[in-house]
Amino acid sequence: MSGLIKSSIARKVVMALSGLFLVIFLVLHVTINLASVVSPDFFNEASHFMGYNPLVQYLMQPILIIGVIVHFVMGFGLELQNKRARGISYVKYSGAANAPWVSRNMIYSGLVILAFLGLHFYDFWVHEMTYKYIEMNPENPTRYYAETVEKFAPFWRTIIYVISFVLLSLHLWHGFSSSFQSMGVNNKYTPAIKSFTKIFAVVVPLAFVFIALYHHLNPITH
Amino acid sequence: MKLYLKIWRQKDAETKGQIVDYTLDGVEGDMSFLEMLDILNEELVSKGEEPVEFDHDCREGICGTCSLQINGEPHGPDRLITTCQLHMRKFNDGDTIVIEPFRAKAFPVIKDLIVDRSSFDRIQQAGGFISVNTSGNTVDANAIPIPKEDADKAMDAATCIGCGACVAACKNASAMLFTSAKVSQFALLPQGQVEAADRVQNMVRQMDLEGFGNCTNTGACEVECPKGISLENIARMNREYLSATTKG
Numbered sequence: 001m002s003g004l005i006k007s008s009i010a011r012k013v014v015m016a017l018s019g020l021f022l023v024i025f026l027v028l029h030v031t032i033n034l035a036s037v038v039s040p041d042f043f044n045e046a047s048h049f050m051g052y053n054p055l056v057q058y059l060m061q062p063i064l065i066i067g068v069i070v071h072f073v074m075g076f077g078l079e080l081q082n083k084r085a086r087g088i089s090y091v092k093y094s095g096a097a098n099a100p101w102v103s104r105n106m107i108y109s110g111l112v113i114l115a116f117l118g119l120h121f122y123d124f125w126v127h128e129m130t131y132k133y134i135e136m137n138p139e140n141p142t143r144y145y146a147e148t149v150e151k152f153a154p155f156w157r158t159i160i161y162v163i164s165f166v167l168l169s170l171h172l173w174h175g176f177s178s179s180f181q182s183m184g185v186n187n188k189y190t191p192a193i194k195s196f197t198k199i200f201a202v203v204v205p206l207a208f209v210f211i212a213l214y215h216h217l218n219p220i221t222h
Numbered sequence: 223m224k225l226y227l228k229i230w231r232q233k234d235a236e237t238k239g240q241i242v243d244y245t246l247d248g249v250e251g252d253m254s255f256l257e258m259l260d261i262l263n264e265e266l267v268s269k270g271e272e273p274v275e276f277d278h279d280c281r282e283g284i285c286g287t288c289s290l291q292i293n294g295e296p297h298g299p300d301r302l303i304t305t306c307q308l309h310m311r312k313f314n315d316g317d318t319i320v321i322e323p324f325r326a327k328a329f330p331v332i333k334d335l336i337v338d339r340s341s342f343d344r345i346q347q348a349g350g351f352i353s354v355n356t357s358g359n360t361v362d363a364n365a366i367p368i369p370k371e372d373a374d375k376a377m378d379a380a381t382c383i384g385c386g387a388c389v390a391a392c393k394n395a396s397a398m399l400f401t402s403a404k405v406s407q408f409a410l411l412p413q414g415q416v417e418a419a420d421r422v423q424n425m426v427r428q429m430d431l432e433g434f435g436n437c438t439n440t441g442a443c444e445v446e447c448p449k450g451i452s453l454e455n456i457a458r459m460n461r462e463y464l465s466a467t468t469k470g
């Protein structure tokens with residue numbers, strides 16, 4: 001087993017599994033967010049549940065944070081190791097001749113997403129923690145919708161969110177189907193997995209973009 | 223045609239190398255890339271200069287000895303060929319061609335364009351074989367029936383000539399395509415089963431020890447491989463490795 005942890009294939013699989021886990025989380029996230037456009041009441045209910053259910057708070061939330069950290073730390077470590085594996089750089093290297101841009105620049109799309117997560121955590125998570133545990137405010141199951149819409153009032157934040165979702169799309173475009181290959185799945189279903197990846201990588205980030213723009217353009221008027 | 227060549231020159235493993243410019247006239251389209259370099263070398267020798275050292279042997283695409291990163295791609299711009307099979311008609315009069323050695327920490331430069339690919343040999347020695355008794359009562363391999371599809375896939379994997387283009391092309395200098403081809407050619411056949419678990423673990427361990435990078439599934443290796451070794455082999459090796467490691 002110890003060999004498994006140290007080996008390049010094991011690290012590949014850890015990247016794949018943590019990535020797929022984050023993909024599942026993304027589906028959950030986009031579903032709840034879509035509710036904010038369709039039904040503010042349902043959005044409030046779902047957000048309140050996520051914010052106060054002990055299972056979500058004390059089990060799923062830490063697992064999610066660990067998932068992000070593992071995926072990032074390992075991805076970054078692998079990138080450094082891979083750079084070292086070349087040794088002396090080529091004077092001329094035609095990367096575009098044999099591999100798509102997205103696959104060669106996962107570190108950059110990933111870094112943008114990570115920076116975005118910093119802002120996103122500050123916007124919502126830090127806010128939540130302060131509200132609940134520092135200011136010790138009472139539970140208010142109807143506050144979430146207004147808080148969310150308000151976040152998208154500034155143009156700059158909306159734009160940063162939209163750009164980050166574009167980078168997320170690029171990251172998923174390579175990462176999703178790639179994780180199957182890493183886990184050893186390359187068979188007659190592979191073309192279907194690849195097609196699904198492309199649809200997923202466009203539809204999910206597009207939904208997030210839509211939600212951000214929708215709230216930016218439809219502020220709550222008192 | 224007239225060509226402007228930018229060639230990596232390096233005296234030996236210890237000395238720092240650099241790109242040196244050469245102009246070569248009279249190159250014909252039906253020459254191979256290596257013949258073009260032969261002509262350059264004849265000119266250099268007649269001028270009393272050191273010829274450019276490069277690897278070659280069969281000059282017909284079967285030995286995997288020739289290498290060269292040509293304009294940023296291993297074995298040049300054409301597909302499914304080695305450098306010795308690359309024709310100069312792929313280039314135009316007045317072109318500038320950058321010629322470098324395959325770059326990887328695990329492929330140190332010996333001189334000019336020649337790199338040491340013995341790391342591949344060590345991966346192969348770590349498990350790329352089957353143990354058979356050859357004391358006189360060897361069973362004919364063909365005595366064991368093998369499904370046609372498996373035999374074909376094993377044969378495809380076995381066409382890897384160990385040239386190292388996969389490593390040279392990969393942005394991570396990963397040797398997964400080579401190693402997976404060598405694992406797969408046995409993993410697909412009944413003769414390879416007995417030592418399958420040890421084979422994949424030992425070969426992957428050696429691959430990592432040599433300092434090759436980690437595969438990120440860019441697929442550059444498959445595109446540049448002169449033998450068209452498929453990424454399916456890498457997935458197979460991942461499967462073999464996972465099942466071997468988690469079981470044992």
Ligand code: SF4
Nearest residue numbers: 382383385386388447
């Ligand atoms: S897999 Fe292809 S590119 Fe890599 S060593 Fe074998 S023949 Fe060369």
Ligand code: FES
Nearest residue numbers: 279281286288306
């Ligand atoms: S010299 Fe043998 S493959 Fe090119």
